[in-house]
Amino acid sequence: MKKEPIRLVLPASEETLRALRIGDEVLITGTVVTARDMAHKYMVEKKPDSLRDILTGGLIYHCGPIMVKEGDGWRIVSAGPTTSSREEPYQADVIETYRLAGVIGKGGMGEKTSAGLKKCGAVYFHAVGGAGTLLAKRVKKVREVRMLEEFGVPEAFWVLEVVDFPVVVTMDSVGGSLHREVLEASSIQRKELLGL
Amino acid sequence: MPGFVEWGLELVRRASSDLSPDVEAVVRRGRDAEPEGSTARNVLDSILENVEMSRADGTPICQDTGLTSFFVHLPKGYDAEAIRADLQEAIRQATKLGYLRPNSVHPITEKNTGDNVGVDLPHIEFEPAADDAVTIDLILKGGGSENCGAQYRLPDASIKAGRDLAGVERCVIDAVHKAQGQGCAPGILGICIGGDRAGSYMGAKKQLLRHLDDVNPDPKLAELEATLLSKCNQLGIGPMGFGGLTTLLGVKIGWMHRHPASFFVSIAYCCWADRRRRLVVRDGVAQVL
Numbered sequence: 001m002k003k004e005p006i007r008l009v010l011p012a013s014e015e016t017l018r019a020l021r022i023g024d025e026v027l028i029t030g031t032v033v034t035a036r037d038m039a040h041k042y043m044v045e046k047k048p049d050s051l052r053d054i055l056t057g058g059l060i061y062h063c064g065p066i067m068v069k070e071g072d073g074w075r076i077v078s079a080g081p082t083t084s085s086r087e088e089p090y091q092a093d094v095i096e097t098y099r100l101a102g103v104i105g106k107g108g109m110g111e112k113t114s115a116g117l118k119k120c121g122a123v124y125f126h127a128v129g130g131a132g133t134l135l136a137k138r139v140k141k142v143r144e145v146r147m148l149e150e151f152g153v154p155e156a157f158w159v160l161e162v163v164d165f166p167v168v169v170t171m172d173s174v175g176g177s178l179h180r181e182v183l184e185a186s187s188i189q190r191k192e193l194l195g196l
Numbered sequence: 197m198p199g200f201v202e203w204g205l206e207l208v209r210r211a212s213s214d215l216s217p218d219v220e221a222v223v224r225r226g227r228d229a230e231p232e233g234s235t236a237r238n239v240l241d242s243i244l245e246n247v248e249m250s251r252a253d254g255t256p257i258c259q260d261t262g263l264t265s266f267f268v269h270l271p272k273g274y275d276a277e278a279i280r281a282d283l284q285e286a287i288r289q290a291t292k293l294g295y296l297r298p299n300s301v302h303p304i305t306e307k308n309t310g311d312n313v314g315v316d317l318p319h320i321e322f323e324p325a326a327d328d329a330v331t332i333d334l335i336l337k338g339g340g341s342e343n344c345g346a347q348y349r350l351p352d353a354s355i356k357a358g359r360d361l362a363g364v365e366r367c368v369i370d371a372v373h374k375a376q377g378q379g380c381a382p383g384i385l386g387i388c389i390g391g392d393r394a395g396s397y398m399g400a401k402k403q404l405l406r407h408l409d410d411v412n413p414d415p416k417l418a419e420l421e422a423t424l425l426s427k428c429n430q431l432g433i434g435p436m437g438f439g440g441l442t443t444l445l446g447v448k449i450g451w452m453h454r455h456p457a458s459f460f461v462s463i464a465y466c467c468w469a470d471r472r473r474r475l476v477v478r479d480g481v482a483q484v485l
Contacts, residue, residue, distance in 0.1 A: 003233065023235065038306070066259045068294040077294045078250075078259035083340040083378055107340070107378040107437065128239055129340065129380035129436060130469040132259040134246035152308040154297055166242065168235055168438065182439045183376060186431045190373040193427055194355055194366055 005166070010101060011057035014121040017101055020169045022176040026125060027164040031143070032059045032104060034158040036082055038151045040090040047097055051146070054159050055098040059125070062087065062105035064154030065136070067145075074142045076160070078132030081106035084124075092116025108170055108179030117173050124171035126178075138165045200279050203475055203482040204286030204332070205295075208264070210484045211334050211473040212256045212295045215247045218407045219384075219445065219470045223247075226382060226435075226442035236440030243435070243468060258380075258469045260338040261296040264318035267333040267405065269325040276322045283320060283332075287312045299339070329478040333405050336471040337464075344379035344465035346371040347397060349458070359459045361420055364389055364449075365427070367461040372428045372444065377437015380467035384408070384446045385424075388462045391452035400464040403448040405472060412449065421447045435468075445470075 003025060008016070010030025020026065033054050035043070043051065065079035084091075084105030091103065091113040102123035103109075109124060117124060127135060141161040148156040170178040190196075227240035250257040266283055270276060288311045290296045300314040301307070312318065325331065348367040350359045355370050357363035368387060375383065386406075388399030412418035424447045434440025445468060454460070474485045 025235070025238065064259060064297065066256055066261070066294050066297045075294075078256040078297075080259050082260065083343070085378065106380070107376070126436065126438075128242045128246070129377075130258040130338075130467055131242050131246040132257060133250040133253060133255045134242060136255070136259075137249070152298065152310070154299070154308075168239075170438070178438060179376070182433060182437055185439070186373055186376070186433050189431045190369060193369050193430065196356065 007164075010059065012101055017123050018121045018173045020123050021172050021174075022169050022178045024169040026167050026169060028059070028104075028125070028167060029163050029165070030058065030161070032061045032160050032162055032165070034063045034065060034156070034160065035060045036062055036064050036155055037086055038155040039147070039157060040087045040094060042147070043094050043097070044090045051157070052098060054146075054157070055100060057099065057101055059101055060094065060103050061160070062103065065158060066132070067142070067153055067158070074145065076136045076139050076142055079136040079139060080130055080132040081127040083107045084109050088113060095120050095122050104167055108177065114171055114175060114177055117171055118175050121173050123169055123173060125167035126170040127165070127167050135165065138162050198482070200282035201285045201289070203477065204283045205289050207332065207334050207473055207475040207484055208286060208290040209254060209295050211336050211471045212261050212290075213250045213254045214473075215251070215257055215469065216407070216472060218409050219468070220244070220247055222408050222445045223382070223468060226445065229441050234440065235438045236434045236442065239435040239438060240442065256295060256297070257471065258338060258467070259297055260340065261299065262336040262338040262471070263299060263342070264296070264312065265335045265337070265401070266318055266320045267402070268320060268322045269331045270322050271325040271328045271330065274330065280320050283318060284313050287318050329476055332475040334473055334475070335401070335404060337401075337404075338380070338467055338469070341379040341383065341465050341467040344375040344383070345397070345400070346374065346463045347393065348461040350461060361416065364461050365420065365424060368424050368447070368463060369427055369431070371463045371465070372433070373431055375465055376433055379465045380469065381433055381437055382435055382442045382445045382468050384466040384468075384470050385444065385448065386464040386466065387447065387449040389449065389451040390454035391460060391462070392455070392458065393460060395452060396460040396462040397464070399450055399452050400462040403450050404464055404466050404470065406448045408446040417449045421449055
């Protein structure tokens with residue numbers, strides 16, 4: 001039987017976020033801000049207060065979208081997630097500094113981030129990697145962009161309004177990680193297949 | 197009169213937005229095999245929905261349109277340098293139109309050229325053609341999957357891999373386990389046995405040009421491809437690494453002669469969004485396959 005997805009509207013209470021568990025399928029509505037490699041280094045090294053208005057209570061999306069300039073605005077063309085593990089050294093710090101509700105990405109993150117989620121009551125949401133067109137269609141508005149000149153299109157902070165953005169909880173605020181579970185189960189299979 | 201700029205642009209558009217039917221068919225088979233209501237099946241449903249949307253809208257299947265590689269077969273009498281310039285121009289125009297994301301970053305200054313043209317970008321290789329048609333194969337390969345590539349040097353005691361096909365098998369299982377869902381599973385593997393380090397990696401990448409439904413002409417390798425597909429799918433990593441039956445969509449293996457001292461096994465991991473298309477130009481008429 002197909003479970004009905006949970007609808008999550010941002011900003012959400014800590015109680016709502018802490019109730020989410022790995023395996024939950026969620027539709028997110030609210031503000032998400034793209035940030036990837038250069039942005040994470042910048043947030044940790046400079047901790048700019050100027051980003052609080054777009055980040056606090058919201059979600060960071062590990063994504064380098066394809067954007068096309070149209071008149072004064074931007075059209076979002078394709079916007080799936082990028083691999084999250086590259087931000088592992090920075091993520092827990094960024095979540096705490098900016099009081100994020102969590103992160104959207106792909107591939108999962110490690111133990112440092114898991115501890116950060118637990119501490120702050122935040123959640124790691126996984127979007128379907130490669131589903132660029134489908135996910136871009138759930139972006140209803142490109143509100144603004146910051147650090148475009150400095151970082152370039154894929155790495156800038158794009159502030160996006162999303163409606164019913166589909167994700168799966170793969171790391172929750174009680175220390176659960178679907179990635180850890182699959183790694184452990186597949187490691188047993190690997191040993192058997194290799195006779196080690 | 198259209199030429200290689202226009203044809204190249206159409207080749208890029210098709211590769212970026214229109215997934216090859218042989219790949220889509222295998223994703224669909226994987227979807228049908230996953231239990232109803234499972235997250236694995238839901239993920240594959242989203243992938244298939246995205247494939248249809250991208251085809252209908254002409255938008256990139258994935259925002260990471262990767263690095264671009266062209267493999268050109270050129271009959272006598274063509275000017276390779278002129279075609280190179282035309283393909284670079286096609287890439288510039290494709291980037292402006294949003295068929296490609298600007299993915300060309302200077303490794304020292306961190307500056308993005310903004311148009312996907314740079315040192316060895318696009319990567320273009322020329323070979324003589326067997327007949328009078330120009331064929332150009334294009335692969336767009338994303339960074340997340342490229343990062344999951346691996347090269348083994350046999351023997352490798354840590355996985356008890358010797359210098360034979362049984363050893364090759366062990367390398368591949370180990371690499372797929374290491375990749376987990378990071379390369380946007382379910383993935384497709386291009387594998388090269390032998391060669392030197394650089395040639396072997398490129399040989400692995402070129403295996404990704406093969407269609408998923410072809411059969412390796414070498415029966416031993418055909419058998420190994422089938423065995424590896426089945427064994428790697430027993431790892432249970434599943435779509436996106438959420439767990440499931442569909443970890444790989446295909447395995448393609450080629451080889452090169454090797455130095456007596458070296459035995460490399462190179463693995464190119466391609467995400468499910470295996471974006472490859474072929475342009476054929478015969479008697480001035482172009483067709484994208």
